[in-house]
Amino acid sequence: MRKLAIFLVAGSCLAFGQDMPPVAKLLRELIHIDTANPPGNERKMADFLKPRFAALGFEVNIVDTPVAGKSHFIARLRGNGAKKPVLIAAHADVVGVEREKWTVDPFAGVIKDGYMYGRGAIDFKGGLAVFIEAVHRIAREKIPLERDIIFLSEADEEGGFYNTRWLAQQAWEKIDCEFALNEGGWIIRDKQGKVLYVSISTADKTSVALKLIAKGTSTHSSMPRPDNAIYSLARALVKLGGYETKVKLTSETRQFFGALAEVSPQPHATYFRDLLSSDPAKVAAADKFISEDTLLHAIMRDTIAPVMMNAGFRGNVIPGSAEATVNFRMIPGTTPEELADEVREVIQDPRVEVRVESFAASTTPMTPEQKADYEQSTRAMRTAKPSPQDNDLYRALARNAGIVYPTAKVTPYLFQAGTDSFAWRSKGIPVYGIYPYPIDHEDLKRMHGNDERVPVDSLVSGVELIYRTLVEVAAKK
Ligand SMILES: [Zn+2]
Numbered sequence: 001m002r003k004l005a006i007f008l009v010a011g012s013c014l015a016f017g018q019d020m021p022p023v024a025k026l027l028r029e030l031i032h033i034d035t036a037n038p039p040g041n042e043r044k045m046a047d048f049l050k051p052r053f054a055a056l057g058f059e060v061n062i063v064d065t066p067v068a069g070k071s072h073f074i075a076r077l078r079g080n081g082a083k084k085p086v087l088i089a090a091h092a093d094v095v096g097v098e099r100e101k102w103t104v105d106p107f108a109g110v111i112k113d114g115y116m117y118g119r120g121a122i123d124f125k126g127g128l129a130v131f132i133e134a135v136h137r138i139a140r141e142k143i144p145l146e147r148d149i150i151f152l153s154e155a156d157e158e159g160g161f162y163n164t165r166w167l168a169q170q171a172w173e174k175i176d177c178e179f180a181l182n183e184g185g186w187i188i189r190d191k192q193g194k195v196l197y198v199s200i201s202t203a204d205k206t207s208v209a210l211k212l213i214a215k216g217t218s219t220h221s222s223m224p225r226p227d228n229a230i231y232s233l234a235r236a237l238v239k240l241g242g243y244e245t246k247v248k249l250t251s252e253t254r255q256f257f258g259a260l261a262e263v264s265p266q267p268h269a270t271y272f273r274d275l276l277s278s279d280p281a282k283v284a285a286a287d288k289f290i291s292e293d294t295l296l297h298a299i300m301r302d303t304i305a306p307v308m309m310n311a312g313f314r315g316n317v318i319p320g321s322a323e324a325t326v327n328f329r330m331i332p333g334t335t336p337e338e339l340a341d342e343v344r345e346v347i348q349d350p351r352v353e354v355r356v357e358s359f360a361a362s363t364t365p366m367t368p369e370q371k372a373d374y375e376q377s378t379r380a381m382r383t384a385k386p387s388p389q390d391n392d393l394y395r396a397l398a399r400n401a402g403i404v405y406p407t408a409k410v411t412p413y414l415f416q417a418g419t420d421s422f423a424w425r426s427k428g429i430p431v432y433g434i435y436p437y438p439i440d441h442e443d444l445k446r447m448h449g450n451d452e453r454v455p456v457d458s459l460v461s462g463v464e465l466i467y468r469t470l471v472e473v474a475a476k477k
Helices: 002-017 024-030 043-052 126-140 164-175 229-241 251-263 268-275 281-288 292-297 337-349 368-381 392-404 442-446 456-473
Strands: 059-064 071-077 086-091 116-117 151-154 179-189 195-204 204-215 303-311 322-328 351-357 409-414 431-439 453-455
Touching: 024 043, 024 116, 024 126, 043 059, 043 071, 043 126, 043 151, 059 164, 059 251, 059 368, 059 409, 071 126, 071 164, 086 126, 086 456, 116 292, 116 337, 116 456, 126 151, 126 456, 151 164, 179 392, 179 409, 179 442, 195 251, 195 392, 204 229, 204 337, 204 442, 229 337, 251 268, 251 368, 251 409, 292 392, 292 409, 322 337, 337 351, 351 456, 392 409, 392 431, 392 456, 431 453, 431 456, 442 453, 453 456
Parallel strands: 086 151, 086 179, 179 431, 195 409
Antiparallel strands: 059 071, 071 151, 116 453, 179 195, 195 431, 204 322, 204 351, 303 322
């Protein structure tokens, strides 16, 4: 497989001749570094980045976590200190792959038809490459700065304990800033390549796991009883599957759908407008239509997804209990306790206990102390305020998005998942999220999936956007 992949890489390079853009060359190198988490191996990324940043005059720092091979990388480009730093953060780890379902080697960085393929192409090695190119360009051009630019390559974002939450506890002085850029909103283009909108995330949804625990009589399977725990659990899950949470629009979601209404064809535009109306019948019809798009469905409401089940231990015993883990993604303002009540109401079965397990996002086994620590952080995360739209960083990003993508509407956005932004947002420091490359819905579907890819020309325009934004907020006037 490896040999074949190398052959494909060599063949596909021809399309770009000698002109493969530097950001694409860099992304290919980043994809080659296998940082699938677990275990992550982010130290390999730090070792790769260190000499490249040091050579351009950055002060570099590697912060090792207690897990061998898992490290954060921090590089600071000094300004004159007149203003507080701006931070630009990207996670180095990626999710694993189902290799047999990929049509290319997920760690080769194959280029085909204008796309670079590879795990992390969108989430978030593409962003890592774009952010690096942008800050390196500023360093190479020796632009005088009135504030430091801090670049951070994060460890353990994809479901671990030693992410930026941990880093903020250990080395806050190294990542303290006035505001920050991170992954988040989308630059969406249509099939013809026209960029429709740029959404900048100013808040994230948060994640919580509820456990459904059905109880019944444990007994010999030759004499079944009506209170079989597996049936109870199955009934509860079927009820949950037929249930839909109600529409909850935050102010940034309202702005987002307002922007969509302006750039969308009919009948979409009308439905987007109807969603914002005060007429419940219009909202319900709009919800039904819009919800066919799973991303839009997710930002309108708390979502429900059963993710794990566990029941039984041998073939001739009816188990006394059956469990399911259900992952909820909450709109800011919803509490896990409210959700648990809502779920009990739907299930209507006293034999099924509904329990909040708020630390579910982490895949790392934790000690009780670590669990308590994690719980406390996730609680802080749920009460974090959305980042404002009236500071220099938001304004610069929004303005330059309009310049680099003149056909696009620019809008704030509630991100449909969680990110590492909470390390700053929970301290009141604004963080703005963007996946800095135009992609379409087909590309978006592949994120965390198979044949993940990013358009090469989008990487190039992304560097322009981030470079211009950072120059605007950090260069000496
Ligand atoms: Zn990500």
